[in-house]
Amino acid sequence: MSAFEAVDEHELTNQTNSVASYGNMFRNNQTNVFSQEVKLESRNPHARFHWEVGMYYSRARMAQNFWYDSSDRPGTTPLNETSYRQNQQNFNQYVQLSYRILPKLTLIGAISHESDDRQMLNVVSADYDLNTGARTHVQNFGNSGALTNQFAGRVGAQYQFNPSVMGYVMFSRGFKPGGFSANITQQASQLKPFKAEQVLTYEGSFKTMLFNRRLRVNAAGFYYDYRDQQLLGTILVPPYGVLGGYVNAPRSNIYGAEFDMEAHPFHGLVLTQNFGYQNGSYSQFQSLNRSATTAQFASTGVWSPVNTNYNGYNMGLANLTLSGAATYTWSMFHDYKMTFDVDYNYRGAQTQPQHIGDGGIYRAPAYFLVNSFLTFAAPKQHWSVSVYGQNLADRRYWLSGGTQATFYGVMPGLPRFVGAKMNVTY
Template sequence: MKSSYKSKYDPGRLSPLSFCLILITGTSGVAISTHAHAASSVSGSNAKVAHARTGANTARHSGNAAPVSRPATRTAGQNAAKHLKAGSETVSVSGVRNAFHFSAAQRSPDSDTHITADRLRQQGVVSVLDLQNLAPNVTIQRENGGATVNFYIRGIGMADLTQNNTQSVMTYVDDVVYPMASMMSGQMFDVAGVDIKAGPVGTEHGQADTGGEINIRTNDPTSTWHAGITEDIASYARSKTDFYISGPIAHNLSFRIAGQTLQGGGWQYNPTNGAHLGDANEGALRAKLKWTPDEKTEVKLTGHWVQDNSELVNGTSAVNSLATRPVNVVSLGGTASPAGSYVLPYGQTEWSMNPAFAKIVGRSASMKPSEHNTLWGANLYFGRDLGFAKLETQSAYIAERRGEYTDADASAWNTGDAYRNVNANSFSQEVKLHSLNINDRFQWTVGMHYNRYQSYQQMWFDFSQYTPTRGYLSETAFHDNQQTFAQYAHLSYRLPHNITIFGGINHEADDRQLNNLTTTHYAGPYTCAGKGLCQAVTDVEAFTPSGSASNQFSGVLGIQYQITPHLQTYFKVSKGFKPGGFTANNTVVQAQLEPMKPETVLAYEAGFKADPIPNVMRLNAAAFYYDYHDQQILTSFVVPSYGPLGRFTNVPKSEIWGIEFTLELHPFKHIFITENFGYERGVYQDFQSVNSAAVNKYYAATGIWQPIYTSYSNTDSGIPKMTTNGTADYRFNPVRSHELEIGVDWQYRDTQALIPGGFGNYGYHLPAYFLLGAHMTFRPVNRRWSVTVYGTNLANRQYYVSGGAATVSEFWIPGTPRFIGGRFGVDF
């Protein structure tokens, strides 16, 4: 006989009644198995197999001071079951209900952040942008408010609009590399969990980089039938629908189909005409097949499709240096700032679409800032137990077709409107062989990874009212071809006294070319007729192809000490490497295409992971120092008689250092608290560059564009110094077999400079902000359905989440105002 009786409130502890049942049945010769149930009224979520697998894999590759198959904690109930024997009778415990997830990962020498699917739902995560609210020292921002997303971990990241360069933080979905961040659009649905790794990577899988990686893990097919649907409705007519169905097709063959739609939610408007802006219009599907022909083989085929026709959140101009295009601040109710600057009231923005510009790009003149993107792809996974090791291969093809209109100058004038057309695809192949038994002292992984990426991009700009300097329409087009081939190995060995040494190496060869780059100017007056161009071409300039090749090693070396079963500490030194690349945005002179050099970082990290009071308190902390060489950064490049342009360059020497910790508390049987805290500082130690603020100020005064250089040596690099976020939940059973969860969440993000030396210059840095949210969920303990009400930004704070520059404007992208919503979900 087996009992599934659940202790109501104390995770990892047996209730008095459960203990009595063990005593009674144990003496009568009956074995009991107490299970960790998905419907636990305490933990609020089940410790999923995928999560445990992730922690075990991490421990296997990085080195573990003791076998991770042994439970990290032994509760009173386990000890009772262990010692309770009567003759041939045995009492066994087959599972433990834990207050905290990822127990195996507690024995891995790293500072990774692991996020459960329940936490993602609780926090209302809709896109990858929301992940910055669930981890320390992480910043994720849209470039110009569009689909290109920039990831920063511990201050390492890159503002790369055209994505001609390797990401500083590599992104993956189910271990498939997504080399272009915009390809991640629409992937945050039917997610099993997310892993965020800080620091140089590339010795265990995938590609090398300097900043870290983000891996989204999606749900696999199930061998039994399951289905579910969730509807989420919130302020500003926002609606989000998620659904899935999963089950067997035939013996050893199962499937899963999942999808999501996102509609509405726009909260901006144009004060000049009252037009509404920001509604989402997105649909996504993912299908998986899983085949297990025998117990040693697994094959998974996955396909996905995303259609995104969403309107964008547009910026508001913080600095406008073009005196010939004034803005009536008083009539619009904006906030006056230094000469030539203004900030519109929150919720307002300006844009315009020139009919001639619309004709050239082939879109309607009534179009708002928006996306028109189609993304699709497929990947095939093969895994085989060879007895002495496991062989894994991953083959993937990903493609995107993008059409993106942004009012890049964030004004009603046609001084920098932009339209992008991107046709890109990526093919990747990985082969990996690794040890199987995680209890062995010696663990090893070897593998190879190949990625080929190519794109054709067209970028149109409307400068027709940017006079007297330009006054025309412009198009820059180019082909971008990249390929990367890497080989890697990672080893670890557990010495006596619970000490483990580990190390890894990566060799990567990268080659990329920028070909067929031309810039075309179309002069006015623009009399459009038919389907052709509005005006004859004024001039076409072809530029010399540019190339960049890199061939370097990176790696890691470290030591771990498992002091007690509940406390481990580690120290590691790693070298990160990222290839060089190009700038290809609105090219007017050959000097813009000069490739930047590769960047490297020598990273030192020390940390510990502790469960000082198992199932009551967990504290993981790390300190780091990055010695940064040739940091890749986007700066201004001033062309006399033309104006400032963006160009990537290298900072010869810089440094980043900081600390971070994650604290989880379950001090009382109903209360669960999580707090992430990060503090980091970055300093340019040797760097001289164009002073954008001084250049704009000089132009506003004289009407002349002139480069002004400033030394930024020993200057703060402008990364947000402090980030903190967390949740506090109260869970109890108001009625039998039903659970009520009431909680609050918070986030704080410090000031961020948008350009070197941006602190102290109005409009060139983002202000700090603090946000508060709340949620309440009622559900049965079996999780068959749930009802949730929630609120975000409850204080209705006015804040800005990213910023940038285009021609005459330095702009800010505002964050969302208060949203109140409700969610209802059913699972079968």
């Protein structure tokens, strides 16, 4: 299986929610990615032994320009450009096996090796005089590289208690390659690559299909033990201040549970419900305190780092997430159908990774949204018409937030939206 994708992206972001130029970012990105996968697998579904082997290769080429405009903020360079190219190659080989050792017991195993090679090429930072357009300060940081070679895999067992109930346990090791943060490069230390992330996962689950397939209930519990977890944290770059950048937390963990249900009480009605709980904390992590560093600058006028030991701190994850729907479909005029749906989703309060331990405006409040749609369809004629409403209660909420220098801004969720659409298939 081969694939090729090219992206040409241009994005202007006002990162301080201000009409003045205190932190406007223009990003220009051209990227192309080629990938190739070859896979072989056994085909007999009734065999006790099943195997799958394969190889995957991808190559990416990227050219980026970041323009950062802080021309209305005193004490900083008005306009900065950071440009670079990034090359990446990834080569992965994997084997997956399963063996039905007993009529109801199947053992599962997999192993993979991945080599990820990333290079930052010709990183150049330049400041500009807005009156003349001339470059006033040019720094060439040259090239940087990050190479990751890691093994991943899993072992587990699946047991079919009866035709309607199945359970499994799984132990896995995974990883995520390291990389770079390169926007607004002013110091060579900014180009130091962050480390690869490693995780050990422990998971147990059961899946059921009951009452002649009218009720499906699944549940799972998990524990993730991280080494060098990658976080969008905080770095200090005078004279711009505190900026976002990826950092590693040496030790951390997340645990939780998931539940989903689908019921068909009678013909035409479908009820679904999903439940998720998670909680995470840092066992070993020391990092720049974004709020304290900003407060110190406000009182002294000097940017200097304030670090905090976050051992034992909660990650601030949204502990509870819920979603559900009730959908009813009925026939009309023999060849037509009408479908009515009401659904909801809930997300608990969460703190952004850059503001560990902070509350107030740094903790996004919980939100509850209700949506609905009504569809009139002609299945035999392959068309349908729908009217729909999203966030019907018109809740004001926000999804994420962050600090840019001494400003804090949030990404708001969508307000009430009502629309209609027509769908035709052929």
